[in-house]
Amino acid sequence: MPPLDAEILARLQFAFTVSFHILFPTLTIGLAGFLVFFEARYLRSNNEVWLVLYRFWVKIFALTFGMGVVSGLVLSYQFGTNWSEWSRITGPVLGPLIGFEVLTAFFLEAGFLGIMLFGWKKVGPRLHFLATCLVAIGTVISAFWILSANSWMQTPAGASFVDGQYVVDDWLAVIFNPSFPWRLMHMTTASYLTSSLVVSGISAFYLLAGSNRDVARQAFSIAMWAVLVLAPLQIFLGDQHGLNTLEHQPMKVAAMEGNWETRSHAPFHIFAMPDQKLQKNHLEISIPWASSLILKHSPSGVVPGLKEVPVEDQPPVGVVFWSFRVMVGLGFLFLALGLWGAYARWRGTLYDTRWLKRLAVVLTPAGFIATLSGWFVTEVGRQPYTVYRAMRTEDSFSPSVTGASVATTLIIFLIVYGGLFGAYLYYLLKLIRKGPDPLKTRETEETPEAIRGARPGLVVPAE
Amino acid sequence: METLAIISGGIIGAAILMYVVLDGFDLGVGILFPFAPGEKARDTMINSVAPIWDGNETWLILGGGGLLVFFPAAYSIALPAFYIPVMAMLFALIFRGVTFEFRHQAHTSTHLWNRSFFWGSLIAAFMQGVLLGALVQGVEVKNLRYTGGMFDWLTPFSILTGIGVVMGYGLLGATWVIYKTEGEIQEWAHRAAIVMGSGMLVAMAAVSVMTPLLRPAIADRWFGGVNLLYLSPIPLLTFALAVTLFWSILSRRELLPFLSAIGLFILGLAGIAISLYPNIIPPSVTVWDAVAPRSSVIFAMVGVAVVLPMVLIYTVYAYSVFHGKASAEGGYAHHEHE
Numbered sequence: 001m002p003p004l005d006a007e008i009l010a011r012l013q014f015a016f017t018v019s020f021h022i023l024f025p026t027l028t029i030g031l032a033g034f035l036v037f038f039e040a041r042y043l044r045s046n047n048e049v050w051l052v053l054y055r056f057w058v059k060i061f062a063l064t065f066g067m068g069v070v071s072g073l074v075l076s077y078q079f080g081t082n083w084s085e086w087s088r089i090t091g092p093v094l095g096p097l098i099g100f101e102v103l104t105a106f107f108l109e110a111g112f113l114g115i116m117l118f119g120w121k122k123v124g125p126r127l128h129f130l131a132t133c134l135v136a137i138g139t140v141i142s143a144f145w146i147l148s149a150n151s152w153m154q155t156p157a158g159a160s161f162v163d164g165q166y167v168v169d170d171w172l173a174v175i176f177n178p179s180f181p182w183r184l185m186h187m188t189t190a191s192y193l194t195s196s197l198v199v200s201g202i203s204a205f206y207l208l209a210g211s212n213r214d215v216a217r218q219a220f221s222i223a224m225w226a227v228l229v230l231a232p233l234q235i236f237l238g239d240q241h242g243l244n245t246l247e248h249q250p251m252k253v254a255a256m257e258g259n260w261e262t263r264s265h266a267p268f269h270i271f272a273m274p275d276q277k278l279q280k281n282h283l284e285i286s287i288p289w290a291s292s293l294i295l296k297h298s299p300s301g302v303v304p305g306l307k308e309v310p311v312e313d314q315p316p317v318g319v320v321f322w323s324f325r326v327m328v329g330l331g332f333l334f335l336a337l338g339l340w341g342a343y344a345r346w347r348g349t350l351y352d353t354r355w356l357k358r359l360a361v362v363l364t365p366a367g368f369i370a371t372l373s374g375w376f377v378t379e380v381g382r383q384p385y386t387v388y389r390a391m392r393t394e395d396s397f398s399p400s401v402t403g404a405s406v407a408t409t410l411i412i413f414l415i416v417y418g419g420l421f422g423a424y425l426y427y428l429l430k431l432i433r434k435g436p437d438p439l440k441t442r443e444t445e446e447t448p449e450a451i452r453g454a455r456p457g458l459v460v461p462a463e
Numbered sequence: 464m465e466t467l468a469i470i471s472g473g474i475i476g477a478a479i480l481m482y483v484v485l486d487g488f489d490l491g492v493g494i495l496f497p498f499a500p501g502e503k504a505r506d507t508m509i510n511s512v513a514p515i516w517d518g519n520e521t522w523l524i525l526g527g528g529g530l531l532v533f534f535p536a537a538y539s540i541a542l543p544a545f546y547i548p549v550m551a552m553l554f555a556l557i558f559r560g561v562t563f564e565f566r567h568q569a570h571t572s573t574h575l576w577n578r579s580f581f582w583g584s585l586i587a588a589f590m591q592g593v594l595l596g597a598l599v600q601g602v603e604v605k606n607l608r609y610t611g612g613m614f615d616w617l618t619p620f621s622i623l624t625g626i627g628v629v630m631g632y633g634l635l636g637a638t639w640v641i642y643k644t645e646g647e648i649q650e651w652a653h654r655a656a657i658v659m660g661s662g663m664l665v666a667m668a669a670v671s672v673m674t675p676l677l678r679p680a681i682a683d684r685w686f687g688g689v690n691l692l693y694l695s696p697i698p699l700l701t702f703a704l705a706v707t708l709f710w711s712i713l714s715r716r717e718l719l720p721f722l723s724a725i726g727l728f729i730l731g732l733a734g735i736a737i738s739l740y741p742n743i744i745p746p747s748v749t750v751w752d753a754v755a756p757r758s759s760v761i762f763a764m765v766g767v768a769v770v771l772p773m774v775l776i777y778t779v780y781a782y783s784v785f786h787g788k789a790s791a792e793g794g795y796a797h798h799e800h801e
Contacts, residue, residue: 063564069517070560074553076527080542081549087542088607091535092759099525099532099763103770106521111774111781114514122784165535167756398543400609409550416554420561427568 006403007394010082013410015379017074019372020417024068026371029143029188030195031061032136037222039129052215056436057199060428062117065109067424071417082406086386086396093159093166093174094149101145109138140188147187151180153387154378155248161390178248182241183378189234190374193334194367196226200337201364202432204357212435217351220360224350228338235331238374239294245378246295249388250304251313252381255320257291258284261305266291270325274317279307315383323376330370337363467761468754471533472743474767478529480732482522483591484635484725489516491636493559493584494629495655496577503791504648505577511643511789513563518778520560532763536607536753537743544602544609545594545616552590559583585629592628596621596670599735600677601746607753620673627666631728633659638721641712643789656712656720664705667731671698674738678746681738694737701730 035058042050076098080087115123115131123131158173159166168174200223206216246253254260258272258281268290272281289299296303306314337359344353382388386396489512499505512519530538542549558579566576597616604610637656641649675682685694704726711719741749754760 063568066561066564069520070557073520073524073556073560076524077542077549077553079531080527080538081546084539084543084609087531088535088539091531091538092755095528095532095535095538095755096759096763096766099528100766100770102521102525102528103766103774106524107518107774107778110518110521111777113517114781115784118514119784162756165756168758168762171758171762398539398546398609400543400611400613401546402613405546405613412550412554416557420557423561423565427565430568 006401006406007397009403009406009410010397010401011393013406013413014078014082016410016417017071017078017413019375020421021068021071021075022371022375023368024064024071025139025142026191026194026368027064027198028061028068029139029191030193031057031064031198032132032139033192034195034199034222035061036129036132036136039132043125043129049215049218052436052438053219056215056431058117059431062113063424063427063431065113067420069110080398082398082401083386083396084398084400086391089165089391089396090153090387091165093152093156093168096171097145097149097152097175101142101149105138105142105145108141109135112138143188143191144184147184148175148177148180151183152177154183154382155179156387156390179241179244182237182244186234186237186241186374187371189230189237190367190371192226193230193234194371196223196230197334197337197360197363197367198365199223200227200360201362204360205364205432206435207351208354208357208361215436220357221345221350224338224341224345224360227334228342231331231334231338235335238328238331243295245381246304249381251306251309252315252320252378253295254304254306254308255315255317255381256324256377257295257303258317258321259291259303259305260307262302262308263305264292264300264302265289266295266303268294269321272321274321276311276314276317279311313384315381320377320381323373323380327370327373327377330366330373333363333366334370465751467757467764468750469741470764471754471760472741472750474764475526475529475533475743476732476736478522478526480729482519482526483732484728485519485522486516487588487632487728488512488635488639488721489519490559490584490588491632491634491659492639493580493636494588494633495636495640495652495659496581496584498651498655500647500651502573504644504651506791507644507648507789508640509563509566509580510791511640514785515782516560516563518781520556523556533755533760534743534750534753535755537748540602540604540607540609540744540748540753541598544611545597546613548590548593548597548616552587552594555583555586555590557583559587584632588629588632589625592625593617593621595628595735596624599624599674599738599745602744602748604744604747607748620670620677623666623673624670627663627670630659630662630666631724631731634663634724635721635728638712638724642717642721645788653712653715656724657709660705660708660712660724663727667701667727671734674735680746684738684740697730697734697737701727701734704730 035054038050038054038057041047042054112131112134115128116135119131120128152174155178157177158170159168161167199219203216203220203223206212207220242253242256255274257266258269258274259266260279260281265288267284267286267288269281269284269286271283271285273283274281291303292299292301295301306317337356340353340356340359341350344350344356350356384393385391386393492508492512496505496508499508527538530541560583562576562580562583566573566580569576593616596618600618600620602609602611603615634656637652637659640652641656644652675685684690704723708720708723708727711723739745741751743750743753755763
């Protein structure tokens with residue numbers, strides 16, 4: 001089998017495993033924040049609604065976190081199995097960033113997750129709250145390091161190429177490389193927005209079904225506040241991130257815009273069928289000048305076109321173009337949901353507007369789709385490079401690995417992850433159908449016995 | 464740079480040791496799972512590791528990540544060379560890892576997740592042993608790139624080390640169960656520890672005989688000149704610990720069998736380190752061939768020096784929160800549908 005096949009299969013395999021993985025941290029980063037909020041409100045008010053909410057959402061958190069752990073472990077070894085040249089050459093830069101993620105985030109999360117899930121009776125409410133906070137902080141630290149590593153591949157800085165590998169001159173320049181701050185803010189906000197949509201969607205489902213009224217109202221109200229704040233914030237951050245990309249990775253932006261010629265008064269294409277072979281678009285529906293206005297804030301602004309570089313240096317335009325439109329379209333839909341929620345709240349009908357609740361239910365998984373689309377834009381848009389304009393993807397692959405091995409493992413990944421995802425959804429839906437466990441009165445008078453189980457006294461391994 | 468390379472090697476070795484001991488006992492619990500006396504015993508066993516397994520497995524990420532940090536060249540040689548066993552191990556760890564959550568949610572399908580836990584643990588342990596054997600027997604390298612085939616790792620020697628690690632993790636698991644349980648399960652764990660311990664010692668003896676036969680350099684390391692004298696504490700201590708292990712199991716001690724098993728693992732890994740030094744990928748790649756540039760090594764070492772002590776402190780704390788005997792109720796095994 002020619003080596004090209006192995007490389008394309010390895011790219012498909014990595015795209016699949018990393019896309020699968022990112023679904024779970026996207027939810028846990030944001031959900032951890034919600035859990036901190038629920039527990040803090042409970043400790044302050046002693047209102048049992050908050051405890052019920054915590055106990056319900058921590059189960060979904062634990063289920064999701066487990067999926068994130070097992071799918072993440074795969075990635076830390078896949079860098080080496082499939083991309084050994086990339087590991088050898090960029091290892092001195094990216095290795096320490098990933099090492100710091102393990103040291104400062106993974107151990108923190110793993111160490112305190114056990115206490116968060118099983119330790120309520122063992123450590124008392126304050127220490128338990130501390131454990132929840134540390135897990136939440138761990139998820140953000142993890143995002144910090146891995147996004148720094150990813151951003152360095154987009155906008156390398158602070159290192160020079162010596163004797164066949166990168167050598168770091170300035171670690172601060174590596175960590176805080178030009179695209180990192182925006183990417184970190186954009187992704188963290190995406191996580192929180194996605195979690196808000198999950199919380200609002202599931203709560204809206206209960207409100208529509210007329211079950212778990214008190215807790216569902218409380219959660220729906222908070223999640224709708226969160227969407228109202230986060231959706232516009234995310235649109236602003238996305239715009240700033242895009243301008244940063246225009247400065248450092250102009251061809252990615254050209255692919256997002258479906259723009260072939262470098263020109264002023266460039267239109268924004270609402271719809272188009274980019275054709276990389278002919279280097280043009282079919283069936284364009286466009287808003288005149290809009291691209292120049294968005295990117296340069298002036299109709300006469302000159303925006304870059306893909307033809308500035310030869311075809312073999314261009315990213316695959318179609319995927320980038322369409323993923324970008326899916327992401328942006330969903331972003332504005334989230335904004336609409338937030339505004340509608342605010343209007344309904346102002347009218348005093350937040351819990352009674354049927355179509356608002358239905359929209360929230362429909363949008364439950366939409367944050368994941370938007371986040372994945374965003375990642376497609378930024379990762380496919382980086383092609384044909386793994387390190388932008390410095391190391392090509394074809395030079396990153398493991399030379400000794402055969403296409404047959406990559407194909408076999410790819411098929412196993414498809415089957416195993418497909419089955420796992422089915423089991424995850426099955427148990428998730430089971431948890432949602434069952435709903436939050438109401439507390440018995442006598443339980444709230446004493447210290448709550450456990451966050452996790454329903455029966456007091458039997459929840460934590462006895463001494 | 465030479466000192467830095469040796470310290471880096473020490474850090475990787477310590478991470479591997481921590482991983483093998485910590486995840487070793489919870490993988491061992493999985494290996495013994497189907498043989499446990501009843502579903503209640505299985506609930507107790509899984510509860511005894513549920514709050515800590517995630518932290519234990521993190522050491523594996525540190526081992527892989529650490530290799531990429533300190534020896535990117537070794538990482539880029541070893542992983543393509545061991546492509547198939549690494550992938551098999553990862554798939555096995557996936558099945559095993561999700562069991563903790565899914566088994567807890569499951570009602571009618573508990574037996575399915577029991578099987579997933581057993582096979583996941585068994586295959587992961589076996590593949591880790593295979594990886595160890597495949598590394599010790601040597602890897603074909605030219606110009607710091609792997610030049611062998613996809614199946615070079617598969618030899619009688621690597622299969623033997625695979626079986627040895629399965630037995631060894633089984634021993635760690637059984638002695639952990641002795642420590643964490645009482646009554647019927649503990650009785651059963653005593654018997655399991657004897658079986659697994661015997662198997663592990665036979666495998667260790669066979670590996671010790673075969674390793675010096677792999678390459679003259681290894682035989683020379685152990686038997687050349689006065690080396691045997693300097694290195695004699697290793698086999699002597701191993702013998703003493705093996706005796707302590709069986710004595711402590713038979714005399715119904717609770718913690719000592721577990722500590723003896725850990726001691727045996729430390730000595731086994733020390734023996735391998737002595738055989739391989741200064742190679743990180745034997746027979747040709749040394750730690751100083753493969754070490755990362757100075758700026759990366761120093762940066763990572765500062766991180767290790769500052770953060771790792773904190774990690775150790777709160778890991779000890781997390782363990783201490785869950786000290787004492789485990790029970791069948793609570794934890795993940797708590798069925799809320801009853």
